[in-house]
Amino acid sequence: MNLVPAPVAATFSRIGARFDNRPAKITLAVLGVLFVYALPLLNIPLLTTPDSDFGGVLFSVAAYALIAVGLNIVIGYAGLLDLGYVGFYATGAYTVGVLTQYHWHWPFFLALPVAIVVTMIAGVMLGAPTLRVRGDYLAIVTMGFGEIIRLVITNTEWLGKSGGIAKIPMPPTIGTPPQPGEPGGLFGIPHISWSTFPNVVDVGHETHFLSFTVLDAIPFYWLIVTALLLVLLGDKLLKDSRVGRAWEATREDEDVAEIMGVPTFRYKLLAFALGAGIGGLSGAMFATRQTFIQPASFALLLSMLFVASVIVGGAGNRWGAVAGGAVVAYLPERFRGFTEWRMLVFGIALIVLATWRPEGLFPPRRTRRAKAAEAEIEELEGDAANV
Amino acid sequence: MEFLLHHFFELTISGLALGSIYALVALGYTLVYGVLQLINFAHSEVFMYGTFAVAWVFVFIGGKESSSSGLMAALPTLLLALVVAMLVSGGVALALERIAYRSLMKRNAPKLIALISAIGASFALSEAMGLRDKFAGWFGLDDNLANYVSKPRDIYTLPVTVNPHGLFTLGDYRVTDVDVLVIVSALLMMVGLDQFIRRTRFGRGIRAVAQDPESAMLMGVNSTRVVQLTFFVGGLMAGAAATLYMLNIGFTRQDAGFLLGVKAFTAAVMGGIGNLRGALLGGLVLGVAENWGAAVLGTGWHDVVAFVLLILILLFRPSGLLGDALGKARA
Numbered sequence: 001m002n003l004v005p006a007p008v009a010a011t012f013s014r015i016g017a018r019f020d021n022r023p024a025k026i027t028l029a030v031l032g033v034l035f036v037y038a039l040p041l042l043n044i045p046l047l048t049t050p051d052s053d054f055g056g057v058l059f060s061v062a063a064y065a066l067i068a069v070g071l072n073i074v075i076g077y078a079g080l081l082d083l084g085y086v087g088f089y090a091t092g093a094y095t096v097g098v099l100t101q102y103h104w105h106w107p108f109f110l111a112l113p114v115a116i117v118v119t120m121i122a123g124v125m126l127g128a129p130t131l132r133v134r135g136d137y138l139a140i141v142t143m144g145f146g147e148i149i150r151l152v153i154t155n156t157e158w159l160g161k162s163g164g165i166a167k168i169p170m171p172p173t174i175g176t177p178p179q180p181g182e183p184g185g186l187f188g189i190p191h192i193s194w195s196t197f198p199n200v201v202d203v204g205h206e207t208h209f210l211s212f213t214v215l216d217a218i219p220f221y222w223l224i225v226t227a228l229l230l231v232l233l234g235d236k237l238l239k240d241s242r243v244g245r246a247w248e249a250t251r252e253d254e255d256v257a258e259i260m261g262v263p264t265f266r267y268k269l270l271a272f273a274l275g276a277g278i279g280g281l282s283g284a285m286f287a288t289r290q291t292f293i294q295p296a297s298f299a300l301l302l303s304m305l306f307v308a309s310v311i312v313g314g315a316g317n318r319w320g321a322v323a324g325g326a327v328v329a330y331l332p333e334r335f336r337g338f339t340e341w342r343m344l345v346f347g348i349a350l351i352v353l354a355t356w357r358p359e360g361l362f363p364p365r366r367t368r369r370a371k372a373a374e375a376e377i378e379e380l381e382g383d384a385a386n387v
Numbered sequence: 388m389e390f391l392l393h394h395f396f397e398l399t400i401s402g403l404a405l406g407s408i409y410a411l412v413a414l415g416y417t418l419v420y421g422v423l424q425l426i427n428f429a430h431s432e433v434f435m436y437g438t439f440a441v442a443w444v445f446v447f448i449g450g451k452e453s454s455s456s457g458l459m460a461a462l463p464t465l466l467l468a469l470v471v472a473m474l475v476s477g478g479v480a481l482a483l484e485r486i487a488y489r490s491l492m493k494r495n496a497p498k499l500i501a502l503i504s505a506i507g508a509s510f511a512l513s514e515a516m517g518l519r520d521k522f523a524g525w526f527g528l529d530d531n532l533a534n535y536v537s538k539p540r541d542i543y544t545l546p547v548t549v550n551p552h553g554l555f556t557l558g559d560y561r562v563t564d565v566d567v568l569v570i571v572s573a574l575l576m577m578v579g580l581d582q583f584i585r586r587t588r589f590g591r592g593i594r595a596v597a598q599d600p601e602s603a604m605l606m607g608v609n610s611t612r613v614v615q616l617t618f619f620v621g622g623l624m625a626g627a628a629a630t631l632y633m634l635n636i637g638f639t640r641q642d643a644g645f646l647l648g649v650k651a652f653t654a655a656v657m658g659g660i661g662n663l664r665g666a667l668l669g670g671l672v673l674g675v676a677e678n679w680g681a682a683v684l685g686t687g688w689h690d691v692v693a694f695v696l697l698i699l700i701l702l703f704r705p706s707g708l709l710g711d712a713l714g715k716a717r718a
Contacts (some may be wrong), residue, residue: 081499130698133705136426140656141701143649144694151694155687300649304428304506311503340521344514350507351487358496 036225040218041191041207049333055207055217059289061329062224063282068309068325069231069318070278075307076316076364077239078271079251080131081139084146085306087126088276090298091119092283094153097165097293103158108171112284119280120273127272131265146303154295164294168287171223174210185211185219220289227285228322231278235318238274247271312353314360323361327353391682396558398678400566404635406674407573411628412651413658413666414580415480415621421597421661422617425498428505429483431648432512433622437476437629438639439516442545443535444468451534455548458564464547465634473626480622483508484615492614517641544638569631576627577667580620584663593617597661646690653697659707668708672696 040055048054067089074082095115099106106114130141153159175186185208190201207218238244249257250264258264287293305328313324331349335342353361391398412434419427448464487508491501515522520536523529529536551563584590595603596613604610632647633639654673658665673693680692704710 075499129702133701136420136424136660137656137701137705137707139426140653141698144653144697147649148691148694151688151691155685155691301645308503308506311499315499340518341514344511344518347507347510347512347514351504351511354487354496354500354504354507355490358491358494358500360500 033229037222040221041189043192049330049336052333052336053217055221057330057333059217059221059224060333061326062221062228063286064306064309064325064329065322066224066228066231066282066285066325067279067306068313068321068328069228069235070275070282071306071310072313072315072318072321073235073247073271073278074275075310076314076321077244077247077251078268079247080268080271081136081307082142082272082275083139083303083307084126084142084144084149085275085279086298086300086303087142087146087149088119088122088279089283089286089302089306090146090149090153090295091122091276092116092280093287093293093298094159094165094283095119095280096284096287097168098159100288101168102160102165105169108169108288112281115284116277116280119283120277122280123273123276124269126276127269131268131272143300143303146298147300150295150298150300153298160294162295164292164297166292168291168293170212170214170288170291173212175208176211178208178211178213185209214291217289220285224282224285224289227281231281232318232322239318243267243270308350311360312350314362314364316364317360317362320360320362320364327361388683391679394560394682396562397560398682399675400557400560400562400570402675402678403671404566404569404631404674405678406654406671407570408628408632408635408670409647409651409654409673410667410670411573411576411624411631412647413655413670414577414624414663416652416655417658417660417663417666418593418617418621420655422593422614423488423492423501425488425501426505426652427483427618427621428502428648429487429509429512430480430621430625431644431651432509432516433476433480433483433644434625434629434632434647434651435513435516435639435641435644436479437472437626438633438643439543440472440475440626441468441630441633442543442639444471445546446534449546451546453544453546453548455550457552458549458568461547461549465549465630468633469627469630472629473623476626476629477619477622479512480618480625481615483512484618488614489611513641513644540641542638542640545633548637549634565634569635572627573631574667576624577663580624581663583620589613589616650693653693657697657700657707659710662707662709665707665709672708 040058043054049057067085071082071085074080074085092115095118096108096111098104099111099114100108126142126145130138130145133141154162159165173185178185188206188208191205191207192201193205207216210219210222212219239247246257246262246264246267249260249262250267254264286297290297309324309328310321311324312327313322314320332342332346335345357363412430415430415433416427419425419430444467445464448467487504488501491504517540520529520539523532523536549565551565553561554564554567555562584593592603592608592613593616595606595608596610600610603613650673651670654669655666656669657673658667658669673696676696677689677693680696681689684692700708
């Protein structure tokens with residue numbers, strides 16, 4: 001079963017061998033994670049958004065990445081096109097809003113797991129009746145579901161109607177509680193400023209460690225990156241397990257999978273519930289960061305952007321999803337200088353990306369393998385035709 | 388409930404009028420889906436460009452000052468607007484096919500990436516309309532064209548208000564000439580399209596490609612032409628829908644296509660996507676059901692009714708009300 005042509009396989013194994021010692025791999029991973037955490041402090045030239053707060057931008061980049069990883073389970077692994085993902089995002093956000101502020105006053109970290117569970121239940125409730133509908137019909141049914149959630153919120157007194165829920169509490173600060181004019185937290189971490197090179201440490205501009213205030217988005221960024229890393233770890237464990245193989249089989253050919261003894265419906269439902277839960281997690285983070293949510297924040301258009309992040313990154317590859325989410329959230333912010341032109345530029349960028357990389361930025365390895373196999377078959381067929 | 392019973396005919400007739408507009412737009416989705424198995428997400432913008440074309444024709448002829456007139460007096464301008472809107476929408480649809488889809492189709496790219504390209508095209512088209520003053524400014528025309536391009540992100544109204552005139556009474560509702568015109572002309576368009584697909588050489592080509600693109604190609608059907616034709620015809624229908632929409636609603640905006648597109652797509656799926664008669668049925672059912680639902684539950688639930696109905700229909704008839712694909716339609 002060697003699908004990769006021999007020379008390619010040899011090259012890959014040589015590259016693989018170079019990284020095949022664990023300490024080096026682990027060091028690289030740790031350095032990478034540290035870099036990701038330090039990113040908002042480093043103010044890297046060109047990367048940093050000139051026109052909006054970089055910490056806030058990074059928060060939404062990480063939030064989109066988290067959503068894309070969740071939606072990737074549904075679209076990429078299980079092969080179900082979900083156009084109503086924003087419904088789960090809204091469910092998570094509103095669960096937190098209702099539990100921590102609107103009707104009860106729970107602490108955020110108690111409301112967070114409840115929000116995830118509630119969204120997972122919502123996922124099962126949507127999935128159980130609708131997953132029997134095939135392919136493209138599923139897309140429109142889920143889209144309808146996303147709209148129903150938003151419209152029901154808009155019309156329900158108990159959920160604040162179109163006015164939304166304000167003053168959602170932030171996560172508790174660790175260390176000294178913040179006072180007006182006093183950021184609190186455990187200790188301050190200075191930012192880096194490149195304009196005063198070589199004296200780069202900017203003591204005047206500090207982020208206080210784990211002090212959650214409206215003024216500084218960076219602690220929120222750390223929080224959501226932590227969630228993202230945990231979700232990525234879980235995603236890897238799941239994908240490499242029996243469950244991941246069952247999803248792959250279901251996606252490639254549902255009937256064959258069923259005959260081979262894979263309970264496809266149950267696995268599809270599982271993918272739906274897990275994806276929903278991650279969407280809920282992300283929505284909960286959004287609620288506590290924004291402190292204000294309203295139905296208009298959960299427009300159908302967001303669903304399209306979420307799907308775009310998964311596909312642009314490369315459906316089926318978790319790192320592709322992270323990259324896609326980052327691209328979709330980052331590009332419009334980076335080009336905020338273009339003000340009114342940015343959405344036009346973004347639309348054109350999506351067309352260009354799609355035309356330039358139809359498999360996504362980082363297609364999963366399987367796609368690459370499948371392509372190589374296809375080329376091989378074509379070559380064989382070509383020979384036969386020439387005889 | 389009581390409100391529904393008292394206004395039954397009014398709600399039904401206006402639902403049918405709105406529904407026939409949905410149906411005309413739904414045809415575009417259904418045609419493209421039937422041929423390419425692709426959700427043409429940017430079709431809503433094709434419709435939106437049509438609505439602007441209609442308004443511009445009226446401004447071009449009568450100026451920006453608002454006036455009102457009866458349907459008969461407005462009819463010549465309306466006919467001209469219909470032709471222009473159909474051509475504009477058809478042209479936008481052709482450009483869309485060329486820019487956003489053709490290269491992807493040629494390379495046999497995954498269907499999902501075409502959806503992304505469509506979403507991108509939808510953003511770009513809608514934003515381009517919202518920035519039309521800037522484009523005119525490049526050529527120094529923004530003063531000359533101020534009637535057409537100023538305040539590009541605001542609501543753009545049709546300068547002529549067409550006053551509906553009662554024709555006959557149904558129950559306790561006086562059916563107006565506008566209602567009749569909208570419903571009848573939408574039906575005529577659809578019958579015409581149906582006959583075009585069933586009886587003409589072009590229609591046979593479309594059905595052949597929908598059924599089996601490879602065999603169609605082997606039989607000498609130029610599939611690129613067929614795809615172009617499909618987009619163009621879908622665009623023509625969207626232009627007609629835009630004219631009726633402007634007659635009925637009277638204003639548009641650069642994002643006016645979005646919700647209508649979602650509704651029309653819902654209608655197409657409800658009727659069975661890829662099925663022309665299904666699109667008609669889906670549109671009418673959707674328009675009427677929305678009106679009835681809103682009357683019973685309150686206007687806030689207008690759109691909820693549409694989507695709940697869609698989910699219910701798909702649960703019991705998983706491939707829509709009529710469910711047949713374009714390719715299987717017999718001549």
